[in-house]
Amino acid sequence: MANKDLRRVYKNDGQDSLLPRLSLRVFRRPRRTALIWLLVVAVGVLSYTTLLKREGFPPVSTPFAISTGSYLVNDPAKVDNDISKPLSGYLLKQHGVKTVIAQSYGNFYNVIINYDSGINADARSTELQEQIQNSHLLPSNATFKIDPYKFGFTSRGDKMVVAFYSTKNSVSTEQLVAKAKAAGKLLNDKHLPLSTGISAIDPFEQATAPVTGQTVLNQKTFDRYGVRKAGDNTFYSSVVIGVGAHDGTDNIKLNDQVQGALDELNRDPRFADYHAEISGSFAPQIKEQLNTLQKALLEGLVSVLIIGSLIIAIRASFITVLSMLTVISAALVMLLIFGYTLNTITLFALILGLSLIVDDTIIMVEALDAQRQRQKTPDRTVEVATRKVSRAMVAATSTAVLSFAPLLFVTGILGGFIRAIPVTIITSLVVSLLVALFFIPTFARYIMLGKNRVGQADHHELAAGFEAAIARGVSAPMLWAKGSLKKLVLVGLAALIIGFGFIGAGGAIFKKVTFNIFPPSKDSDQLMTMVTFPPNTDIKQAQATTDRVDKIIGDTVGSNFKLASYYGIADIQSATLITQLKGFNERAITAPQIAKQVNAKFVGFTGAKVETEAQSVAGPPAGVFVVQVRAETDRQDAVRLANDIARYMKAQAILKRPDGRIAKVKDATIGNESIYNRTDSKLFIPVNVTFVDSDTSTLTTLAKKAVQDHYTAKRIESFGLNKNAVQFDTGQEQENQDSFKTLALAFPLLLLAIYLLLSIQFRSLAQPLLIFMAIPFSFFGISLGLYLTDNAFSFFTMLGFFALIGLSIKNTILLTDYANQARRAGLGTIDSAHEALAERFRPLVATSLTAVFSLIPLTLSDPFWQGLGVTLIFGLLSSTFLVITVFPYYYLGVEYLRLRVSRKAGLFWLFATIILSVVLIQAGVSPAVILLVAIGVMLLEKGFGRLRRRV
Numbered sequence: 019m020a021n022k023d024l025r026r027v028y029k030n031d032g033q034d035s036l037l038p039r040l041s042l043r044v045f046r047r048p049r050r051t052a053l054i055w056l057l058v059v060a061v062g063v064l065s066y067t068t069l070l071k072r073e074g075f076p077p078v079s080t081p082f083a084i085s086t087g088s089y090l091v092n093d094p095a096k097v098d099n100d101i102s103k104p105l106s107g108y109l110l111k112q113h114g115v116k117t118v119i120a121q122s123y124g125n126f127y128n129v130i131i132n133y134d135s136g137i138n139a140d141a142r143s144t145e146l147q148e149q150i151q152n153s154h155l156l157p158s159n160a161t162f163k164i165d166p167y168k169f170g171f172t173s174r175g176d177k178m179v180v181a182f183y184s185t186k187n188s189v190s191t192e193q194l195v196a197k198a199k200a201a202g203k204l205l206n207d208k209h210l211p212l213s214t215g216i217s218a219i220d221p222f223e224q225a226t227a228p229v230t231g232q233t234v235l236n237q238k239t240f241d242r243y244g245v246r247k248a249g250d251n252t253f254y255s256s257v258v259i260g261v262g263a264h265d266g267t268d269n270i271k272l273n274d275q276v277q278g279a280l281d282e283l284n285r286d287p288r289f290a291d292y293h294a295e296i297s298g299s300f301a302p303q304i305k306e307q308l309n310t311l312q313k314a315l316l317e318g319l320v321s322v323l324i325i326g327s328l329i330i331a332i333r334a335s336f337i338t339v340l341s342m343l344t345v346i347s348a349a350l351v352m353l354l355i356f357g358y359t360l361n362t363i364t365l366f367a368l369i370l371g372l373s374l375i376v377d378d379t380i381i382m383v384e385a386l387d388a389q390r391q392r393q394k395t396p397d398r399t400v401e402v403a404t405r406k407v408s409r410a411m412v413a414a415t416s417t418a419v420l421s422f423a424p425l426l427f428v429t430g431i432l433g434g435f436i437r438a439i440p441v442t443i444i445t446s447l448v449v450s451l452l453v454a455l456f457f458i459p460t461f462a463r464y465i466m467l468g469k470n471r472v473g474q475a476d477h478h479e480l481a482a483g484f485e486a487a488i489a490r491g492v493s494a495p496m497l498w499a500k501g502s503l504k505k506l507v508l509v510g511l512a513a514l515i516i517g518f519g520f521i522g523a524g525g526a527i528f529k530k531v532t533f534n535i536f537p538p539s540k541d542s543d544q545l546m547t548m549v550t551f552p553p554n555t556d557i558k559q560a561q562a563t564t565d566r567v568d569k570i571i572g573d574t575v576g577s578n579f580k581l582a583s584y585y586g587i588a589d590i591q592s593a594t595l596i597t598q599l600k601g602f603n604e605r606a607i608t609a610p611q612i613a614k615q616v617n618a619k620f621v622g623f624t625g626a627k628v629e630t631e632a633q634s635v636a637g638p639p640a641g642v643f644v645v646q647v648r649a650e651t652d653r654q655d656a657v658r659l660a661n662d663i664a665r666y667m668k669a670q671a672i673l674k675r676p677d678g679r680i681a682k683v684k685d686a687t688i689g690n691e692s693i694y695n696r697t698d699s700k701l702f703i704p705v706n707v708t709f710v711d712s713d714t715s716t717l718t719t720l721a722k723k724a725v726q727d728h729y730t731a732k733r734i735e736s737f738g739l740n741k742n743a744v745q746f747d748t749g750q751e752q753e754n755q756d757s758f759k760t761l762a763l764a765f766p767l768l769l770l771a772i773y774l775l776l777s778i779q780f781r782s783l784a785q786p787l788l789i790f791m792a793i794p795f796s797f798f799g800i801s802l803g804l805y806l807t808d809n810a811f812s813f814f815t816m817l818g819f820f821a822l823i824g825l826s827i828k829n830t831i832l833l834t835d836y837a838n839q840a841r842r843a844g845l846g847t848i849d850s851a852h853e854a855l856a857e858r859f860r861p862l863v864a865t866s867l868t869a870v871f872s873l874i875p876l877t878l879s880d881p882f883w884q885g886l887g888v889t890l891i892f893g894l895l896s897s898t899f900l901v902i903t904v905f906p907y908y909y910l911g912v913e914y915l916r917l918r919v920s921r922k923a924g925l926f927w928l929f930a931t932i933i934l935s936v937v938l939i940q941a942g943v944s945p946a947v948i949l950l951v952a953i954g955v956m957l958l959e960k961g962f963g964r965l966r967r968r969v
Contacts, residue, residue: 037412037455038404045400045459055344055457061354062347070350071359072308074177074300075169076438077265081116081133082167083143088223089160090125090234098122098694098701104155105129106699112149114142122694123590126223126238131164139166161223171298171585172219176260177267178276180205181243181297181583182218183254189291191237191255195220197292198257201283205259208279212272214262219586221257237557239589242568243297244582244597251572251579253565258586259294266359273301297583298596306601307365310880315346318372318872325871326380329864334383337461341379341453342372348449349442356445358438367442369876369883373869373890374418374443374821375450377828380868381407382454384861386462396467400459408455410835413779415451417772417831418824419444424764425820439817447824489859492903493852496910500848506910513907517795517900524798524896527805529676532713534810540881541608544633545597545616547571549626551590553692560590563625570623571597571630574616578605591693596633602881609633627687629708643718644747645705645725646697652738653701659737660688660703663744666728667707673720681717682710697747704747713810718748772827785834788912791905792826792897799896803888810885818889825869825890826897830905832858837909847913851906859902866898 044051085105089097102120106129109118114137119130131146133139143164156162168175182198189197198218206216221239243256263272273296280294319339326335349368358364385403393399425440427433495512499505549567551560564584572579575597582597599609609632620628645663649656664686673681689695689704696702709717731741769790776786800819804811833854840850870891877887 035405035408037408038401041404041408041455041459042397042401044456045397045463048460048463051457051460055460058351059344059347062350065350065354066347066360069354071266071268072270072301072304073266073359073361074269074303076359076361076363076435077169080167080169081135081137081139083131083133083139083146083164084167084173085129085131085162085164086127087161087163088126088236088238089157090236092124094122094124094692094694097124097127098696100157101127101160102129102694102696103699103701105150106696108150108153108155109146110699112146117698118696120696121591122696124692125236126589170260172258172260173587174219174260175262177263177269177300178261178272178296179298179583179585180259180261180276180280180294181241181254181256182259182292182294183243183256184292185254186291189255191221191240194255195222195257197289198259201289201292201294202259204283204286205276205279210272210275210279212263212267212275214264216259216261216276219258219260221586239586240557240561240564241584241586241588242564242582242595243295244568244572244579245295246577246579246581249577251575253568253572253582255561256297256583258297258583268359269300269304273299295581297581298585303362304360304365307362308360310876311365311369314369314372314872314876315342317875318342318376318868321868321871322376322380325864325868326383329860329867330380330384331387331466333466334387337383337458337465338376338379340461341383341450341458342375344453344457345375345379345446345450346372348453349446352445352449353442356441358441361438363436363438364442367439368446370439370817370821370886371443371446373873374824375446376868376872377825377865378411378415378450378454379458380865381411381828381832381861382458383462384864386459386466388857388860390462390467390472392473394473396463396472399467399472400462404455404459406836406839407832409779410832411451411454413776413835414824414828414831415447416775417827418447418821420768420772420775421820421823422447423771424768425817427764443821486856488902489852489856492906493855496848496907497852506914510907510911513904517791517904517908520798520896520900521794524794524801527801528797528811531801531804532675532711532716532810533812534713534715535813536714537712537810537812537885539632540610540884541602542632542881543599543601543609545571545575545595545599545609545613545630546633547595547597547616547628547630549588549593549595549628551592551626551690553690555590555626557590559625560588560593564588564593564595566623566625567593567595567620567628570619571595571616574619575599575612578607578612591690603879643707643709643721645707646695646702646745646747647705648740648743648745649701649703651740653703655738656701656703656743657688657691659734659739659743660705662737663705663725663729664688664707667705667721667725671721671724671728673717673724675716675720681713681720683721684708684710697745702745722746722748776831780834780838782916784912784916785838788908789827789830789834791908792830792901793823795900795905796822796826796893796897799892799894800889802896803892804885807884807888809888812885814886815889818886819893822890822893822897825866825894826901829862829866829898829901832862833901833905834909847910851909854909855902855906862898862902866894870894 087101089101091097091100098120102122106118106120109115109129109131114134115131116134117132119132121128131143133142143166147162147164150156150162150164165174170176171179182194182201184194184197195218199220202216202218206213210216219239221237221241222235223238224233224235241256241258242253244251244253246252261272261276263269276299277296280296283289283294319342322338322342323335326332326338346368349371353360353364382403385407386399389399389403389406390396393402422440422443425436428436495509496506499509547567549564551563555563568582571582578599580598580600582595584593584595587594599605599612602608613630613632616630617628620630645660645667647656647660647663667683667686671683673683675681686705686707689706691703694701695704707721709721711717725744725746729744734741734743737743773786773790776789777783780786780789800815800822803809804815809815836858837850837854840853841847845853873887873891876883877891
């Protein structure tokens with residue numbers, strides 16, 4: 019049937035639905051709609067510029083508390099026996115305490131308390147503090163305090179830190195501390211509006227010596243501050259001044275207030291030989307992310323203008339740009355209403371959402387543009403266009419919303435940390451649907467549906483002929499096979515081979531992709547240097563060693579150096595230096611390359627073990643895998659086994675990845691023997707294992723298996739220890755893996771929810787499965803993209819995959835819905851599939867290309883976005899290509915089955931296929947074999963049906 023005949027039939031295609039009627043009603047009230055739009059945009063701009071606070075990370079309730087204190091006996095064994103052991107045992111019996119980790123030094127101890135989920139760390143810590151003090155559990159001359167863990171730059175959770183140092187070398191540490199306290203008091207007395215308190219962190223601690231009974235002042239920690247001035251990198255002995263602030267405080271405004279106060283302090287003659295500088299603040303990071311959002315939005319809008327102008331029309335592209343700005347404005351208003359801030363997580367979600375919100379806008383704009391050339395009045399144009407696409411848009415948006423819903427149920431600290439991502443994206447998707455249905459028709463009234471434009475075709479559309487040629491080329495085989503069952507089977511099998519060939523190739527490539535929940539960034543603006551001191555190192559030796567470390571780092575980093583600090587937490591066990599680098603766009607060398615140069619300088623270094631790595635911006639740093647050897651019976655036996663495990667892991671262990679490649683152990687050493695470690699009251703010797711590669715999630719699993727396989731119960735008992743003496747600690751990695759597993763478990767439930775939604779929407783059990791083909795179609799592109807760019811499958815690629823579900827399924831929903839409309843209009847199956855591709859080819863390609871081109875600059879310019887961008891770009895290209903080329907043929911196959919297989923038989927085939935597929939997948943069977951099994955089950959059921967009828 020010709021297009022004009024098809025359009026004539028469409029005029030009587032069913033009754034108007036609710037959404038078209040609502041859209042038309044809003045369209046007929048342009049002034050009211052324009053006022054609402056102006057209000058939304060105005061409040062959105064105001065929210066972005068003024069009302070929404072800017073902070074580094076969203077406030078997360080961390081179920082941790084830290085207890086530190088002194089016990090001046092100069093004997094770590096006695097500190098452990100008198101403090102850590104009884105304290106750990108007592109805490110483990112208390113309500114809400116999950117685990118307890120303790121470390122005992124010669125005169126100090128640290129205890130980390132991990133509470134159960136749902137426990138208020140602040141209130142519970144206060145209760146435990148009072149209970150322990152009243153119980154007289156600890157020696158009277160030991161100091162004791164429990165503080166709930168606060169996220170920030172220092173152990174007490176300061177949101178900003180100031181480095182206070184002297185420009186004279188003759189100032190003692192005691193003098194510097196006294197002056198820093200005076201400076202902190204002066205700053206605090208200024209009563210900065212956004213600060214909850216400013217004070218110096220005292221590295222000294224007063225305690226009573228048990229032998230003499232005298233009060234002794236002991237230095238527990240120290241700090242160094244490095245800064246580049248006049249072309250030189252200079253390190254100063256410093257004291258940290260912490261700046262407290264409430265959760266949700268605007269970090270940029272706080273930074274400005276503190277900087278103004280510091281300017282006054284540095285001009286004060288009382289501090290003539292001293293200087294104070296901000297050494298840690300979230301403000302620069304937030305400013306950079308805001309710039310990234312603005313840049314991504316601008317590039318996305320330019321992509322819309324260019325792609326829309328080439329594929330649809332110039333006026334249509336302007337409407338799309340205006341709609342995207344409206345969606346962003348409304349999303350910002352909703353963030354304000356929900357009580358969120360502009361932080362790392364919400365900005366991340368807004369940038370990710372840019373590639374999602376363009377779909378609804380382009381689909382609606384293209385439908386209006388197509389109908390204005392066919393209808394005689396603007397009202398009729400809006401009515402018909404909305405009726406044609408509204409049902410598909412609602413289904414597609416609902417699917418995209420459901421795609422991100424599992425993130426709402428991620429547990430643990432990770433779940434609380436990322437909660438704003440699904441909230442922000444789901445809000446943006448819902449808003450984009452509302453804007454498309456109610457605001458875009460009003461925009462079109464003034465831009466597209468004016469006088470002399472309705473009923474007039476634009477003959478200057480550059481891509482119209484090209485689009486039509488591709489659509490005809492893809493449809494040619496099915497039109498050639500029309501009327502011949504053999505020919506249809508032939509072209510159908512060819513489509514199956516092509517589609518599943520791509521899926522199978524994607525599976526083969528994916529085996530070569532590494533897995534890491536939070537992979538290290540390929541570049542960043544920070545280095546982290548970990549300095550581990552040998553046993554029996556005192557505070558003066560530790561400071562002297564770090565001074566040598568600082569000199570080497572300053573000389574090696576050179577002109578790429580900005581500033582560095584230990585943030586006041588360096589002690590006799592270890593010190594961690596955070597070095598700020600010039601922006602990666604300002605230097606010719608990456609942070610990992612600089613780290614490699616620094617590590618080369620420390621080969622043969624004496625006095626400490628020094629390792630430098632690029633500070634990951636994508637999550638926690640690649641941690642150390644720790645084997646814990648329990649030492650309750652004999653500590654020396656545990657030390658012997660720990661040394662044996664260290665030798666085995668370093669020289670003999672084989673860590674074989676799933677693809678056959680061997681991972682290498684970088685180093686394996688036992689912990690400082692002069693420090694006594696306890697986990698849940700059990701004494702242990704730690705074996706710290708580090709790896710050459712950075713796919714921590716995979717490596718920790720392989721390392722754990724290697725130790726378990728080699729150190730059997732019999733081998734462990736040969737060292738005089740209990741067979742269960744070997745335990746493992748992967749730190750936050752284990753919790754991250756547990757949280758990640760939540761997503762994997764939620765994925766089948768997600769597909770089931772989407773399936774039920776689409777079944778209701780399309781009134782079919784088979785068509786939702788057909789629509790799902792867009793997901794495996796993207797698998798080839800995802801695998802190839804990650805493999806070619808050397809990116810791991812991670813939490814961020816998983817986010818990209820969730821976004822891709824919504825983007826790719828939207829394409830198959832549009833084609834299926836339009837083909838169904840054509841069927842209801844009286845066309846045959848082949849003609850319906852052909853018309854669906856011909857009519858929906860333009861918005862399908864426009865939305866995909868716009869998303870791809872808007873993501874390319876962001877992916878290339880910032881390493882943080884590379885994994886996510888690669889997943890979306892390659893996955894979308896792969897899915898779009900296969901949806902265009904083979905999906906129409908799959909539609910023919912499903913429609914053929916729907917006409918010949920009863921619903922009862924279809925349900926039997928569906929459930930039998932699902933059960934067999936799960937079994938075969940677990941057995942490692944390829945997708946091609948699974949497809950043949952599915953077809954076999956269907957034919958078998960059909961054969962039994964014929965046999966029953968004959969009988």
